[in-house]
Amino acid sequence: MSPDSPLPPQYDPTGLERELYGQWERRGLFEPASDHTSRPGPPRAERGAVQPSSRPYVVQMPPPNVTAQLHMGHGLNNTIQDVVVRFERMRGRDTLWVPGTDHAGIATQNVVERLIAREGKTRFELGRPEFERRVRAYVEETGRTILDQLRAIGSSCDWHRTYFTLDADLSRAVRTVFVSLFEKGLIYRGKYIINWCPRCLTALSNEEVEKVEVEGNLWHLRYPLEGGGHLAVATTRPETMLGDTGVAVHPEDQRYRDLAGRFAVLPLVGRRIPVVLDEAVDPAFGSGAVKLTPAHDPVDFEIARRHGLEALDVMTDDARMNDQVPGQFRGLDRFEARKKVVAELEALGVVERIERHTHAIGHCYRCDTVVEPRLSDQWFVRMKPLAEPALAAWREGRVRFIPEHRGLEYAQWMEGIRDWCISRQLWWGHRIPVWYCESPQCGEVSVSLTDLELCPGCGGPVRQDEDVLDTWFSSQLVPFSSLGWPDRTRDLARFYPGHTLVTAPEILFFWVARMIMAGLESMGEVPFSTVYLHGTVRDTLHRKMSKSLANGIDPLDVVQRYGADALRYTVVSGLPVGTDLILDPEDLEGSFAPGRNFANKLWNIGRFILGNLDGPVRPLGGNSPTVVRREELTLADRWIIARCEETVREATAGYERFRLNDAALAIHRFIWSDLADWYLEVIKPRLYGDQPGGDVARAVVTQTFDAALRLLHPVMPFITECLWRRLPGRTDSDSIMVAPWPGSDRRAPDAAAVRGFGALQELVAAVRSIRSEYGVEPGQTVRVTVSAPGDELAAALGEDE
RNA sequence: GGGCGAAUAGCUCAGCGGUUCAGAGCGCCUGCCUUACACGCAGGAUGUCGGGGGUUCGAAUCCCUCUUCGCCCACCA
Numbered sequence: 044m045s046p047d048s049p050l051p052p053q054y055d056p057t058g059l060e061r062e063l064y065g066q067w068e069r070r071g072l073f074e075p076a077s078d079h080t081s082r083p084g085p086p087r088a089e090r091g092a093v094q095p096s097s098r099p100y101v102v103q104m105p106p107p108n109v110t111a112q113l114h115m116g117h118g119l120n121n122t123i124q125d126v127v128v129r130f131e132r133m134r135g136r137d138t139l140w141v142p143g144t145d146h147a148g149i150a151t152q153n154v155v156e157r158l159i160a161r162e163g164k165t166r167f168e169l170g171r172p173e174f175e176r177r178v179r180a181y182v183e184e185t186g187r188t189i190l191d192q193l194r195a196i197g198s199s200c201d202w203h204r205t206y207f208t209l210d211a212d213l214s215r216a217v218r219t220v221f222v223s224l225f226e227k228g229l230i231y232r233g234k235y236i237i238n239w240c241p242r243c244l245t246a247l248s249n250e251e252v253e254k255v256e257v258e259g260n261l262w263h264l265r266y267p268l269e270g271g272g273h274l275a276v277a278t279t280r281p282e283t284m285l286g287d288t289g290v291a292v293h294p295e296d297q298r299y300r301d302l303a304g305r306f307a308v309l310p311l312v313g314r315r316i317p318v319v320l321d322e323a324v325d326p327a328f329g330s331g332a333v334k335l336t337p338a339h340d341p342v343d344f345e346i347a348r349r350h351g352l353e354a355l356d357v358m359t360d361d362a363r364m365n366d367q368v369p370g371q372f373r374g375l376d377r378f379e380a381r382k383k384v385v386a387e388l389e390a391l392g393v394v395e396r397i398e399r400h401t402h403a404i405g406h407c408y409r410c411d412t413v414v415e416p417r418l419s420d421q422w423f424v425r426m427k428p429l430a431e432p433a434l435a436a437w438r439e440g441r442v443r444f445i446p447e448h449r450g451l452e453y454a455q456w457m458e459g460i461r462d463w464c465i466s467r468q469l470w471w472g473h474r475i476p477v478w479y480c481e482s483p484q485c486g487e488v489s490v491s492l493t494d495l496e497l498c499p500g501c502g503g504p505v506r507q508d509e510d511v512l513d514t515w516f517s518s519q520l521v522p523f524s525s526l527g528w529p530d531r532t533r534d535l536a537r538f539y540p541g542h543t544l545v546t547a548p549e550i551l552f553f554w555v556a557r558m559i560m561a562g563l564e565s566m567g568e569v570p571f572s573t574v575y576l577h578g579t580v581r582d583t584l585h586r587k588m589s590k591s592l593a594n595g596i597d598p599l600d601v602v603q604r605y606g607a608d609a610l611r612y613t614v615v616s617g618l619p620v621g622t623d624l625i626l627d628p629e630d631l632e633g634s635f636a637p638g639r640n641f642a643n644k645l646w647n648i649g650r651f652i653l654g655n656l657d658g659p660v661r662p663l664g665g666n667s668p669t670v671v672r673r674e675e676l677t678l679a680d681r682w683i684i685a686r687c688e689e690t691v692r693e694a695t696a697g698y699e700r701f702r703l704n705d706a707a708l709a710i711h712r713f714i715w716s717d718l719a720d721w722y723l724e725v726i727k728p729r730l731y732g733d734q735p736g737g738d739v740a741r742a743v744v745t746q747t748f749d750a751a752l753r754l755l756h757p758v759m760p761f762i763t764e765c766l767w768r769r770l771p772g773r774t775d776s777d778s779i780m781v782a783p784w785p786g787s788d789r790r791a792p793d794a795a796a797v798r799g800f801g802a803l804q805e806l807v808a809a810v811r812s813i814r815s816e817y818g819v820e821p822g823q824t825v826r827v828t829v830s831a832p833g834d835e836l837a838a839a840l841g842e843d844e
Numbered sequence: 845g846g847g848c849g850a851a852u853a854g855c856u857c858a859g860c861g862g863u864u865c866a867g868a869g870c871g872c873c874u875g876c877c878u879u880a881c882a883c884g885c886a887g888g889a890u891g892u893c894g895g896g897g898g899u900u901c902g903a904a905u906c907c908c909u910c911u912u913c914g915c916c917c918a919c920c921a
Contacts, residue, residue: 050880052880052881053881053883054881054883236919254917254918261921276921277920277921278921279921280921291921323919324920324921325920325921327920328920328921329920329921332921333920333921334921335921336921340919340921341919342919342920342921343919343921344919345919402920402921403918416919446849448848448849449848449916451847451848451916452847452848452915452916452917455846455847455848455916455917456916456917459917459918548915548916551916552916552917583855583856585914605883616869617856617857617869619856619857619858621849621850622850622856622857623914624856625855625856625857627855633870633871634870636870636883637869637870637883639883640881640883640884641883642883643881643883643884644880644881644883644884646880646881646883647880647881647883647884648880648881649880650880650881651880651881652880653880654880655880704857704858705858708858708868708869711868711869712868719880719881720885723880808886808887
């Protein structure tokens, strides 16, 4: 595409966006400017605006899951990031935005398991090495896809530094952190109640459990007491009674005072179970007596531990009743077992009553299966010592949240933090770097940076822990592991700590909070100072867009139909801070046409201006004798210049404060309502030679349009680049990406001009309205008495009015 | 059960401690294919600013209260 080729009346982004993106990438414009100044080879002329010594600006990209297909959430998230990256780059910052993919342990394993299930196989039949090979092959493909999709929406990230959380470098970081935490006593192994997903067959962290309020039953059961009488207990999960090993009441509960030391006899099972006194029991709830199932309830487990009661696991890995229960229940799924237990208890006449009861039930965040609390041997991170500095960082303002109130959620979570279960019974992930000596006499447990063949204690054979780490264990490290840590690389020195994280609130605890803790722990400083949490993409019924609801919008579809600029404009202008983005999947036209129309408007403004630039364009500033003098400017000229300066300030402030919609709308208003609707109309007589001052008009309109394009570039990078390069004195080897940000001179706008032309606009509008109301034809005389310069009015109305 | 938001035109939202605040975009209505753009131009209609009370000369704006939505957290079995 040559600057001289005629422009068609409609803007067509097809092909153009890809072409421009390719040019940017080839010219290295996505990389930090300092990479070029420090590398051998010729300096890059097009990087003029960026100073080698400029301050870095680092945005931390949330790495998409390696199996993900780009959805509107990604589109939204990466658009916002790209807007701020492009803005800061134009302001001269040495920007770094590193892309990557997350191996996404459970999510990826589930996907591949489903694939091999189609072949009628399970991962256990394939075996671990073969399964891992299959997953690797699969993600190689999907990982490329998602990153290419980020390109399609214009993301200006540094592809040279692309990472994958299972890369060797990042794996070394994971091990280093694991070993370090272990040596500090912050990682331990132990048998506790954890959240178990019976479908994924793995432990989950507390954060990976989604609580859903459900209306269920509270069964009041009568347990007979040894020596006569009975004790009523209340439970929402009758099937767990098969694993009861005690009953607890509050020590001060008058009703049960004399029960201490007595035994109940567990119905259906016949086991003698003691009645214990414990403060954890709430006398006001239910019957005031709690059946204790220490292997399947965290509170029961704690109570049982205090009283030395046995914990009896009554379920298998996939949540069927195991052989610890009476024969008729064995092999039953827990929910079938519930029905059968209730039926048999009813037959025994020990079901006192059933009340409706609403409570929150945990579900696996990956497969939505009801999570089973279960006693299990797992690895944990002691979080309290890590949380304290992270909390302090927020309190001291070293990290802030936008919107601000999200900081409270962060603080609340940090204050109530519980230990993090980090081991997963999966095959896809970072294997836990722990080796157990096979020799029973030695039994040494070794934690090691490097793989072990032999026991460091006795020299005998060792076997590595079978489990892998929670995905989030590695992703929490990316702010520094992706820069080369634990090596002390130049990148690390230049780009850590970074500045901005833009992400969805859903992963505040999974990822954001943990990155802050990990950064403080390993690097001594928070990884970023600003966390911008944006809203969710929803449909018109305000439902989250999701695959299962089939209410999603494919961003690539939008790009194809309307262009990436239109997608980006819609997303940015429609998303004020703290709100959700509502889009109608049934009406893409309604949602994205405004962005497409705006691009087209810009295109035609460009066509008009470029088509009327024959003749010299004089500079507006500088010392040249041909420079336009202030006295030559008309009221309209001064007004548009003043409005432009005003818009520069509004847009800059909007971008700076993450009020991207304010910025986008201010620019939109300026370009469409002020520049196109008024100024271009007003200067037509001058441009056509019907009035003097065409050269001044050309100078003003060129400068103004140039500034407007630069202001808009972060939001609509493609159309602005395309037009900007065609302005006088530019070539295709220039790029708006590194053009200086407008408004380096901080002059206040000409207030008199703003008011003056504003008043004129009102006058003209009044005249036009009179004209339409009284049916005055163009050419007829309308006599208006005004106290403003008549020539300005005549110019504004045009010659025939 | 704790913590936190939000309620303004049909829809999505501005309005940032009281002066052009009753607005924008979309949608809707009426004219226009005016040589940059019909993906456009020129006009137009639409809101007791959730209810109630208070402070004030003056309140979408500040205070209280009620109602309704939403978000985060939570071991009342």
